[in-house]
Amino acid sequence: MSEHPLKKFIAGAICPNCHKTDGVRMWKEDHIFWQDCVYCTFKKSLYETPEANNKTRFIPVKFREI
């Protein structure tokens, strides 16, 4: 059984692919931050940046697996 990382929506974030607001989620897996978008197929890995935690406000939400 693998753990499901908690995905959090990023308030005010705009998807770089479809340009919709508040659809971008972020989570941490294997010490790497990942982002994806609920409106399109956008998915991206980010290197760990501790500063980003302070600048970005996360809204914890529950979501369903599609």
Ligand SMILES: [Zn+2]
């Ligand atoms: Zn998108």
